[in-house]
Amino acid sequence: MGCGEGWVEDAGHGRAYRFRSPDGHSFELYWETRALEPAAGEQPALKNMASRFHGRGACPRRLDHVNLLAADVSALRDFMTGAFGSRVTEQIRLDNGRLGGCWFTVNNKTYDLACTEDATGSHGRFHHLTYATYQREEILRAADILRENGVHIETGPHRHAIQGTFFLYVWDPAGIRVELANAGARLILRPDGEPVTWTETERRKGQAWGLKTIATFHTHGMPPVET
Amino acid sequence: MGCGEGWVEDAGHGRAYRFRSPDGHSFELYWETRALEPAAGEQPALKNMASRFHGRGACPRRLDHVNLLAADVSALRDFMTGAFGSRVTEQIRLDNGRLGGCWFTVNNKTYDLACTEDATGSHGRFHHLTYATYQREEILRAADILRENGVHIETGPHRHAIQGTFFLYVWDPAGIRVELANAGARLILRPDGEPVTWTETERRKGQAWGLKTIATFHTHGMPPVET
C-alpha cells in the first residue's frame, strides 16, 4: 500500500513494523509482547487477574479505544477497512457529503478506533485515548476524584448518542484528552450488520440525554494548532 | 433511672456522662465536640465536605449504627425508649414470646441502634459497628478490596429482609465485626408509624434474596466467650 516505514524497536514488546495512515498518523504493529509480572506483594487473590486490585483513583480495567482527528475521514476509513479489515459500525454523514466521523472494529467490541473530522483542517492529529471502567458508577466516582485533584473536566459525565457509551472527558496537565468510558454489555454479535449512519440533523440533538457536543471537541487535539 | 456512673473525660470531645444499659453495655453522652480541621492539602474542593475525597478502600461516608447483643432484648428496648425516647421501627418476636431483635431510631434514619439476642446468654456484648457507603456499588467494590487484603468476609454482600439494607459483614484482625451498609433513600418519615414485627417463620426465609442468616451471627461478639 506504499505506507510502510520499516521495523522499529520499542520498550515492552518485540520489534514493530511502522507505517502511516493517509492522514499522516503513525501506526505500529507487533506480536511479541512482554506480559506483566506482578511485583512481590502485587499478586492478585484470584489467579485470573493480572495483578492485585487496589481500587485507587479511577482504576480503569483496560484500554478501550483511540480516537484520531483527520482532515479526510473518508481516506482514513478506506485505509482502516483495507489495511486492517476493520468493519465500520457507525458513522456521521455531513450535509456536505463528507464523513464527519467513523467508528471501526476488528472484533466484537463495537469500536476499537474512531476518527472524527479536524475542524482546523490539520493532518494526522490525536483526539483522545480511552480507558474502560468496570461499571459506569466508577466514572461518577472518578469525577469526584478528578475534581478534588483540579483536573480539567472537558465534558460529561453523560451518555454518547453514537455507540451509547457512558463517558467522561478530561485533559491531562499537558492538554492531552483522556476519556473514561463504559459500554455496559454492548457488543457487535451480528457478523453481517450494516453501519449505522447519522445525519447532521440527528447530531444536532446532542448526546443521548441532550448534552450538546462541546466546541473544543472539533478543534482540540495533539499536537496543538492555532485555532 | 439508677444506671448512672458519672462524668468522664475522653479524647476528641468534651466531658461525657457514662451510664450502663440493663444488660451491662456502657454508654456515654456528650455535647462538646472537636470538629475535624482538615490538614494542609486536605481541604476539599467543595466547601460543604468535611475533607478531601480520595476514594481509597471502602471509603465509607459516615458511621451508620451500632448493633448490641443482649441476654434480654426486651429490657434493652424499654431502656432505649425510656432513656433516649427512641422509637422501635422493626422487631423480631420469637415463638417463645421473647424479643429476638429490635431496631431503634431517634431521628428519621430507620435505625441508629439495633439489639439482637445473644445465643450464648452473655450480657453486655457488642455485635458490630456499621459504616454507611455512598452507593451500594461501593460495597461490591469494597468486597474486592477486602478479598485482596485477606480480610475475613463473614457474610454478604446481600440485602437484609429487616430494614432492607444492602450489607457486607467482615471481621477485623481482632475478630471485631464491621458492617458496610447502604440504605438507599430509605427514611422513616411517618411520625406515628407502628413497629414492623417479624415472626420466626418469616425469619426462616432468610434475607431479602434468600441468603440464610449465618450461625456465627447469634454467637460471635465482643468480648469473645466460649461457645
Added chain:
Amino acid sequence: MGCGEGWVEDAGHGRAYRFRSPDGHSFELYWETRALEPAAGEQPALKNMASRFHGRGACPRRLDHVNLLAADVSALRDFMTGAFGSRVTEQIRLDNGRLGGCWFTVNNKTYDLACTEDATGSHGRFHHLTYATYQREEILRAADILRENGVHIETGPHRHAIQGTFFLYVWDPAGIRVELANAGARLILRPDGEPVTWTETERRKGQAWGLKTIATFHTHGMPPVET
C-alpha cells in the same frame, strides 16, 4: 404570625390548616393521614415495604423535597426558621448582599425545602418537586426511559455542588419541573452545625463536575410568567 387562612378539607388526609409564606406560597399542615392499603395482588413480599416493587420507569422511592422561587429569599428564610423551626444547612450570598438561595431542614435530611431567587421578580412561584431514587444508577436508567418517551430533559444527570445531590431535571408535559435526586448516605448528624455559605464567585464554577447552571433555572417556574 398573621399568615393564617384557616382550616381546609382535602382528599387523602384529615383537615389541614392553610397559611401563606411572606412571598405568597400556599402551605398546609395536617396530622391525620390515610395510609396506603395495597390493592389485592399488590402486597409486597417483605412486610416492611408499603407495596409491591415493580421497578418500572424511574421508580422513585419517596418524595425528597420541594423547591420554591421567591422575590425575597431572606423573608422566606425568616419564615421557615421562625414558623417551622427549620435549620438552614446551605445558602447562597449574592455580591449584592441578598440571599440567592437557601436550603432548609427540620430533621436530619440535609434539606427538605429549598428556595431560590426568582429572576423575574415574581412572587410565590413553584420551582420543582423532587423524588428520591434508591441509587444514583436509577437516575441514569431513568434518563434512558425519559428520552425514549420524549420527555424534555432540562439539565443533568450531574452532581450539585450545593448539597452534593446527584440530579436530573425534566419538565412534565405542562412544563412543571420535576427532579430525580439521590443524596447517597448524606445526612446532617451534627445538631449545632453552621450553614455553609456560597459566594457568587464560587457558584460561577458551576456544579460539582463543572456543568454550568442552566439559564432557565432562574426564570422557569409555575405559574408561568412572561420573561
Added chain:
Amino acid sequence: MGCGEGWVEDAGHGRAYRFRSPDGHSFELYWETRALEPAAGEQPALKNMASRFHGRGACPRRLDHVNLLAADVSALRDFMTGAFGSRVTEQIRLDNGRLGGCWFTVNNKTYDLACTEDATGSHGRFHHLTYATYQREEILRAADILRENGVHIETGPHRHAIQGTFFLYVWDPAGIRVELANAGARLILRPDGEPVTWTETERRKGQAWGLKTIATFHTHGMPPVET
C-alpha cells in the same frame, strides 16, 4: 467428524445444520437470520438501538452464554476446540485428573460457552442460559423484582471466582436455570493467552467473596434425572 445429523428448518432463521456433541448435546448452525423489525411505536429514540428501551423487569441487553453439563468434559473440550476453533480461557482440573469445567470463546468475550461435569453421570444435559445486563446494579434490582414475583433464587447475587462475572441464578417455573450476569469491561484481548487452570483446593475457597458453590449446581440440569 461424523457427528452430523443434517439440515433442519426452524422459525426465526434460515435452514440450520444439526449435529451432536460427543456427550450428546444437540447443536445447530445457521447464517440467514430474520432481524427484528420493531413494531409500530417500538422504534427507539436512538437509531443504533434495536428497539425502544422500556427498562421493565431485569431488562437484560443480550444473550451472554450457555452452560452445558457433560459426563466427560474433556471430550467436549476437544469437540469445541476442534469443531469451532474455540479457545479455552479457564478450566478446572480435578484432583482425579479429570476436567471439572471448561470455559470457551470464539471471539474476545472471555467465554461464550461453558461446560461443567455432571455429578449424576448423565449425558448431554443443559445447565443454564445466561443473559447479560447493562450494569451489575441491574442484577441487584432484578433480585428485588424476582423476589416479589416468587421466583426461586438458587444462589447469588455474588461474583464468580472463575471469569470474575457478577451473577444471579434463578429457576424458571419449569426448573430451568437462568443466569443474569455482568462481566463489566472484561474482554480477552491477548491473542496468545494461555488457559487459567484452577485446582480443587482453589475451588474450595468458594466464589470471589467466599460464597460456597451450591450443591444443586452439580446435579440440577435439564432434562431432570433422579439424584
